[in-house]
Amino acid sequence: MSDNPLFNRMQARIQMAKEMSEEQKLYRYNGVLYPTLMCPEENMRALDNLKAREDDLMLVAYPKCGFNWMVGVIKKIMAEGTGDKTERKTPPLIEFFGPEVLKAVEESPSPRFLGTHLFPDNIPPSFYEKKTKMMVIFRNPKDTLVSYYHFCNNNPVLPTVESWDSFFSQFMKGEVSWGSYFDHALAWDKKMDDPNVMIVTYEDLKQDLKAGVHQISNFFGFNLTEAQVQQIAEKSTFSSMKENSGQSHGNIGNVIFRKGEVGDWKNHFTPEQSREMDEAFNKHLAGTRLGAKMDYQKYCQ
Numbered sequence: 001m002s003d004n005p006l007f008n009r010m011q012a013r014i015q016m017a018k019e020m021s022e023e024q025k026l027y028r029y030n031g032v033l034y035p036t037l038m039c040p041e042e043n044m045r046a047l048d049n050l051k052a053r054e055d056d057l058m059l060v061a062y063p064k065c066g067f068n069w070m071v072g073v074i075k076k077i078m079a080e081g082t083g084d085k086t087e088r089k090t091p092p093l094i095e096f097f098g099p100e101v102l103k104a105v106e107e108s109p110s111p112r113f114l115g116t117h118l119f120p121d122n123i124p125p126s127f128y129e130k131k132t133k134m135m136v137i138f139r140n141p142k143d144t145l146v147s148y149y150h151f152c153n154n155n156p157v158l159p160t161v162e163s164w165d166s167f168f169s170q171f172m173k174g175e176v177s178w179g180s181y182f183d184h185a186l187a188w189d190k191k192m193d194d195p196n197v198m199i200v201t202y203e204d205l206k207q208d209l210k211a212g213v214h215q216i217s218n219f220f221g222f223n224l225t226e227a228q229v230q231q232i233a234e235k236s237t238f239s240s241m242k243e244n245s246g247q248s249h250g251n252i253g254n255v256i257f258r259k260g261e262v263g264d265w266k267n268h269f270t271p272e273q274s275r276e277m278d279e280a281f282n283k284h285l286a287g288t289r290l291g292a293k294m295d296y297q298k299y300c301q
């Protein structure tokens with residue numbers, strides 16, 4: 001037993017997962033697949049009662065697009081920007097909360113840091129009503145798929161993947177937890193003019209993390225010094241976050257912080273699968289602003 005109740009809860013869920021069949025590990029809520037143990041129906045229903053605040057910081061990501069990376073970055077920005085360096089261990093995913101945690105979140109002081117993998121239309125409406133600032137991180141679909149494949153293979157609360165080929169097909173059909181990558185991307189593309197939404201890409205952040213930290217802190221209204229930005233960027237590299245992942249995430253840390261690279265898809269995709277993804281990208285995202293921002297040709301071809 002760890003002295004961190006969150007790690008213990010995760011361990012308990014892993015134990016429960018061992019007693020479940022593979023089919024039981026996912027269920028559908030409003031037509032979309034979710035992991036049964038992490039976001040049961042009770043959690044999803046409880047979200048109807050979550051009241052957003054104007055000064056909440058909201059992080060949104062389709063699974064495996066760099067959510068945990070940005071959790072690290074935003075926590076550090078908040079610590080520097082507010083001067084409150086208390087280490088908060090609660091993972092900010094609102095769909096993992098459940099009624100009890102939600103109650104505590106309702107009572108916690110501003111600014112609150114929240115996050116989600118939910119499709120934009122399934123985020124509680126009060127976030128839009130309150131004009132809460134939402135930062136969205138996207139990653140190229142080929143590396144996202146590879147990262148998702150490894151995550152499913154190594155996370156006992158998710159169904160074990162039968163094979164690379166079968167996971168590839170499931171992802172392309174949107175038959176994975178939180179639904180279709182392309183549906184998420186298209187929905188966010190339509191919100192790119194919203195001044196309360198900022199979309200960043202994993203690849204741009206890999207290229208220049210310092211510029212990214214600047215951009216993110218400005219978006220959330222924190223005016224950091226050059227030295228603070230520099231220090232946050234240094235502590236948020238893949239190697240430094242992986243090194244600290246036991247502390248920050250417990251046993252699952254090694255699974256989340258796997259490789260942290262752009263282009264690992266080249267080690268997994270067959271030429272045929274690569275073509276299939278290119279076609280899907282062209283069909284859904286070519287000609288969109290988000291599609292252009294992703295620079296698919298540079299990172300996926």
Ligand SMILES: Nc1ncnc2c1ncn2[C@@H]1O[C@H](COP(=O)(O)OS(=O)(=O)O)[C@@H](OP(=O)(O)O)[C@H]1O
Binds near residue numbers: 237
């Ligand atoms: N600091 C840093 N720099 C670069 N890349 C990083 C960093 N932190 C996490 N990662 C990589 O992000 C991938 C995990 O994505 P998520 O955190 O969104 O996963 S989750 O859906 O919330 O479980 C996963 O990608 P893969 O390594 O390709 O699997 C992580 O390694």
